[in-house]
Amino acid sequence: MTEMILRTPAERMEFCDSFFKAAGATCVYETDGYREYSLPRDVDKELTDRPYYWLWVEQTGQNVPPTVLRMAFTDEALTRENERLREEALRQREGQEFSEIEQMFFRPPTAELLTLGSFRLDRIMSAAESRGRFCAVSLPAGRTGRIVPWLMQNVVVSYRSDIVEQVWHSIGVCLENGQVVESFFDNVRHLPLQPTAPTDILSLAKLNVSEAWDRVTGLLQRLVSNRPDEWAKSAWERLAKEERQLHTYYMSILPDIPPEEQAAVEAEMKAKICQVRDRVAPKVEIDMKQTALVGLVAR
Numbered sequence: 374m375t376e377m378i379l380r381t382p383a384e385r386m387e388f389c390d391s392f393f394k395a396a397g398a399t400c401v402y403e404t405d406g407y408r409e410y411s412l413p414r415d416v417d418k419e420l421t422d423r424p425y426y427w428l429w430v431e432q433t434g435q436n437v438p439p440t441v442l443r444m445a446f447t448d449e450a451l452t453r454e455n456e457r458l459r460e461e462a463l464r465q466r467e468g469q470e471f472s473e474i475e476q477m478f479f480r481p482p483t484a485e486l487l488t489l490g491s492f493r494l495d496r497i498m499s500a501a502e503s504r505g506r507f508c509a510v511s512l513p514a515g516r517t518g519r520i521v522p523w524l525m526q527n528v529v530v531s532y533r534s535d536i537v538e539q540v541w542h543s544i545g546v547c548l549e550n551g552q553v554v555e556s557f558f559d560n561v562r563h564l565p566l567q568p569t570a571p572t573d574i575l576s577l578a579k580l581n582v583s584e585a586w587d588r589v590t591g592l593l594q595r596l597v598s599n600r601p602d603e604w605a606k607s608a609w610e611r612l613a614k615e616e617r618q619l620h621t622y623y624m625s626i627l628p629d630i631p632p633e634e635q636a637a638v639e640a641e642m643k644a645k646i647c648q649v650r651d652r653v654a655p656k657v658e659i660d661m662k663q664t665a666l667v668g669l670v671a672r
Contacts, residue, residue, distance in 0.1 A: 389408065392497055398412050417439070419500040446486075448486065451484055451485075462481035507663070509569055509667075510566040510666070512565065523546065524545065525557050525558065528659060528661055530597065530658070534608035534611075534655045535611065543555070597657055623642040
């Protein structure tokens with residue numbers, strides 16, 4: 374990718390706010406750098422790793438309260454809100470009698486810090502990717518003009534060796550006339566698009582999705598083929614160098630190896646070379662991240 378996303382606490386908080394709003398979760402508490410969300414059951418299952426708990430709940434018909442996810446986006450917010458949660462828990466216990474065992478195991482609720490690479494943020498991002506893999510959107514009803522159907526395909530192309538470069542492509546294909554547009558998402562991201570039924574968009578199409586897909590793959594092939602190949606040539610050179618080094622090393626020790634063990638050493642050398650080839654040999658990987666049907670108004 375050419376730009377690192379979610380690099381600041383504010384960006385991570387904005388992303389989480391958007392995700393939970395779209396997923397139907399309820400924000401029950403918010404303050405600077407901190408959010409608490411009450412999770413619907415389907416969202417809870419996506420974000421918490423407790424399959425046996427949900428198996429028990431569903432098989433026994435339990436009516437359990439919704440999980441509240443407490444998320445801090447800065448160290449300051451984490452310290453502040455953990456103190457608040459502790460004070461609230463202690464106030465709720467005032468005037469109540471607890472056994473010695475209950476007092477021993479008393480634990481106030483705590484928040485968790487969402488940083489890049491944290492378990493919860495990884496789960497949220499995976500859930501967002503899964504939920505957004507396909508969508509159908511159009512401009513709101515009441516917009517004047519004829520609706521024009523488009524297919525949008527968001528793709529990550531990885532140029533992979535022992536060094537990886539990823540490039541994001543958003544390609545749109547007009548299902549009315551076959552026009553192909555690069556950077557399509559950038560052209561529509563500012564529009565007030567709303568979810569709609571796929572049939573409402575496809576009923577207006579003259580080009581089917583399979584034909585549009587062929588145009589997307591054709592453009593991707595041209596983009597990859599026309600890209601300068603210095604990265605691949607450099608990777609082949611590094612691979613050849615590492616293979617020579619491995620071969621030289623094993624050939625230097627082979628004379629000192631007993632004859633009955635030489636076959637095993639040669640097999641080890643071949644395995645090492647295969648590992649190096651898997652790691653360094655250049656390859657292009659294409660990951661289709663999202664497909665969307667988009668209905669736009671003709672100008």
